[in-house]
Amino acid sequence: DRFESFRLAAAGRDSAVFQRLIGAIGQATGLRFDPDEGELLLRIRPAAWQATGWEVLARLTPRPLSARAWRVCNLPGGLNATLAAAMVQAAGVRAGDRVCDAMCGSGTLLIERLLAGPAASALALDLNAKALACCRDNLQAAGLSDRVTLAQADACQLDLPEASFDLVLCNPPWGDAVGAHRHNQTLYPALLAELARITAPGGRLALLSHEIKLLQRLLDDTPHWRIQHSTRVFHGGHYPRFYLLERSPVLRRH
Known part of the structure; x- marks a missing residue:
C-alpha cells in the first residue's frame, strides 16, 4: 500500500x-x-x-498492524488482532486440532486461528447474543462462516462431552470494560474447571487476562492445568498476562 x-x-x-x-x-x-x-x-x-x-x-504501514479487513463489527473489550495472532502462534497451529473459542466476543481469537491454518473443527461460544451476531458478521467477512459452528452458551456450564477439544481459546472479562472484579472471583474458578473438563489431556488453553493475581492463585491450586508459558503484554493501556496452559493428563497430588 x-x-x-x-x-x-x-x-x-x-x-x-x-x-x-x-x-x-x-x-x-x-x-x-x-x-x-x-x-x-x-x-x-x-x-x-x-x-x-x-x-x-x-509507522511503516498505512494502517496499524492490528487492523483487519474482516473486522466489520467490534465490541467493548475487543482483543487487538495482532496480539490474538501472537497468542495463536504461541499455542501452535495444528491441522488436527478441535478448536473452541469459549468466550468468542467478536471472534478475533478464533478468526486469527483459522486464518493461520486448518483445524479439524471450530466452535465459537458466547452467552451474549449480540456478541455472537458480531462474531458471525466478522466470520462472514473473513470468509470463514462455513468452517465454524456458533452457539449461545455459558462457558462455565457447557452441554459438551469431556475432552472435546485440543485447543481452547479464551479472553475472559477483565473486570473493567467488560464484567466486574467481584464477579470474576466466582467466574474464573468455574471457568477454569469447565474448560479443563472439555479439554483433552495434553490439550492447550490460550488465555489472556488482567486478573493476574486471581488467576495465578487459581492456577497454583488447580490440579487440572500446568503453565507452559506466561508473559506480560501491552493491550489498550493495560498490561495483561498471556497464559499458555496444558491440560494435565494426570491429576497432581498435593
Whole structure:
C-alpha cells in the first residue's frame, strides 16, 4: 500500500514550529496533511537516549498492524488482532486440532486461528447474543462462516462431552470494560474447571487476562492445568498476562 496522507503525533503540534514542519513534509513528500486520519504516522518526541534533540518514529504501514479487513463489527473489550495472532502462534497451529473459542466476543481469537491454518473443527461460544451476531458478521467477512459452528452458551456450564477439544481459546472479562472484579472471583474458578473438563489431556488453553493475581492463585491450586508459558503484554493501556496452559493428563497430588 502507498501512503496518500500523513499526520503528526507530538506535544505542541499546533505550534508555529510544527506548522512549518508540516508544510515542509507535505512539500517534500507530496502527501496531504490529515491531522486525524493521516496514513503515515510520524511521532516526534524528545530523545530518550541523549540529553538534547528529538527522535522521530514512523509507522511503516498505512494502517496499524492490528487492523483487519474482516473486522466489520467490534465490541467493548475487543482483543487487538495482532496480539490474538501472537497468542495463536504461541499455542501452535495444528491441522488436527478441535478448536473452541469459549468466550468468542467478536471472534478475533478464533478468526486469527483459522486464518493461520486448518483445524479439524471450530466452535465459537458466547452467552451474549449480540456478541455472537458480531462474531458471525466478522466470520462472514473473513470468509470463514462455513468452517465454524456458533452457539449461545455459558462457558462455565457447557452441554459438551469431556475432552472435546485440543485447543481452547479464551479472553475472559477483565473486570473493567467488560464484567466486574467481584464477579470474576466466582467466574474464573468455574471457568477454569469447565474448560479443563472439555479439554483433552495434553490439550492447550490460550488465555489472556488482567486478573493476574486471581488467576495465578487459581492456577497454583488447580490440579487440572500446568503453565507452559506466561508473559506480560501491552493491550489498550493495560498490561495483561498471556497464559499458555496444558491440560494435565494426570491429576497432581498435593
